[in-house]
Amino acid sequence: MENKTVYLNGQYLPLDEAKVSVLDRGFLFGDGIYEVIPSYSGHLFHFQDHLQRLENSLAGIRLANPYNRDQWAAILEPLLDASIDQSVYLQITRGVGLKRDHAFPENVPATVFAMSSNLEPFAGLNQGIKAISMDDTRWKFCNIKAITLLANILHRQAAIGQSCAEALLVKDGYLIEGAASNVFAVIDGILQTPPKDHQILPGITRDVILVLAKKNNIPYSEDKISFNELQYASEIWVASSMREIVPVVELDSNPVSDGKPGSVWYAMNDIFQSYKKSLS
Numbered sequence: 619m620e621n622k623t624v625y626l627n628g629q630y631l632p633l634d635e636a637k638v639s640v641l642d643r644g645f646l647f648g649d650g651i652y653e654v655i656p657s658y659s660g661h662l663f664h665f666q667d668h669l670q671r672l673e674n675s676l677a678g679i680r681l682a683n684p685y686n687r688d689q690w691a692a693i694l695e696p697l698l699d700a701s702i703d704q705s706v707y708l709q710i711t712r713g714v715g716l717k718r719d720h721a722f723p724e725n726v727p728a729t730v731f732a733m734s735s736n737l738e739p740f741a742g743l744n745q746g747i748k749a750i751s752m753d754d755t756r757w758k759f760c761n762i763k764a765i766t767l768l769a770n771i772l773h774r775q776a777a778i779g780q781s782c783a784e785a786l787l788v789k790d791g792y793l794i795e796g797a798a799s800n801v802f803a804v805i806d807g808i809l810q811t812p813p814k815d816h817q818i819l820p821g822i823t824r825d826v827i828l829v830l831a832k833k834n835n836i837p838y839s840e841d842k843i844s845f846n847e848l849q850y851a852s853e854i855w856v857a858s859s860m861r862e863i864v865p866v867v868e869l870d871s872n873p874v875s876d877g878k879p880g881s882v883w884y885a886m887n888d889i890f891q892s893y894k895k896s897l898s
């Protein structure tokens with residue numbers, strides 16, 4: 619692995635020199651939050667929206683934001699490369715306690731870590747992916763972008779175990795989101811996605827899709843989608859910063875419609891790609 623420069627607690631270091639204590643609460647408890655921000659040609663995509671979600675996640679775990687928005691921009695800037703597309707990973711944990719104790723430590727600075735990686739176009743983008751559905755086993759605060767991702771990891775790995783690229787999570791008979799993505803379905807010609815509440819991560823890509831749908835007169839709604847209704851969907855997509863907008867062409871071994879990406883996806887993907895270019 620290339621020994622790139624990363625940011626850790628005020629310093630820029632080669633990756634293999636960046637070390638945290640074993641008493642860091644991120645390591646011991648998964649006590650922290652994170653963001654993943656795409657950077658297209660050196661421009662952080664919807665940066666203010668990502669910072670707003672970061673602030674919400676920090677408030678959700680009762681951790682003070684160590685920096686203001688300008689300071690965050692200055693911290694990430696040296697990690698950006700205008701000649702490529704990147705994803706920037708930013709993690710904040712509740713710092714290093716004196717001992718392993720569930721209670722919040724007092725007067726301990728947060729641990730702040732950031733790194734960037736090359737962002738390659740997702741391989742399954744044009745042909746679509748296979749997905750499975752699973753009962754959502756996660757906790758009640760999925761709106762917080764917590765680093766505690768064990769349930770998501772087990773969901774995603776179950777999908778991989780069945781040669782699928784994503785697990786679509788279902789709770790009480792309703793479609794919630796993917797293991798690492800938000801979900802959309804085209805039902806009766808209307809683009810639908812579950813509303814934002816504590817059960818889903820408020821995805822930045824999701825919100826951009828809805829704004830672009832509105833601007834381009836694509837009918838959409840933010841309504842709960844029952845798992846039964848999903849059987850009648852002409853299209854299903856998943857959306858995230860890392861993969862963008864990906865058509866699901868097979869769910870639980872059954873083709874979605876004719877098993878090919880649908881016309882609404884083609885339209886939205888074009889709109890999304892042009893929008894990205896217009897910003898960078």
Ligand SMILES: Cc1ncc(COP(=O)(O)O)c(C=O)c1O
Nearest residue numbers: 798799800819821822823858859
């Ligand atoms: C559970 C979950 N939902 C939704 C998303 C999509 O969010 P975003 O579009 O901000 O990447 C992610 C991204 O990783 C995720 O992990």
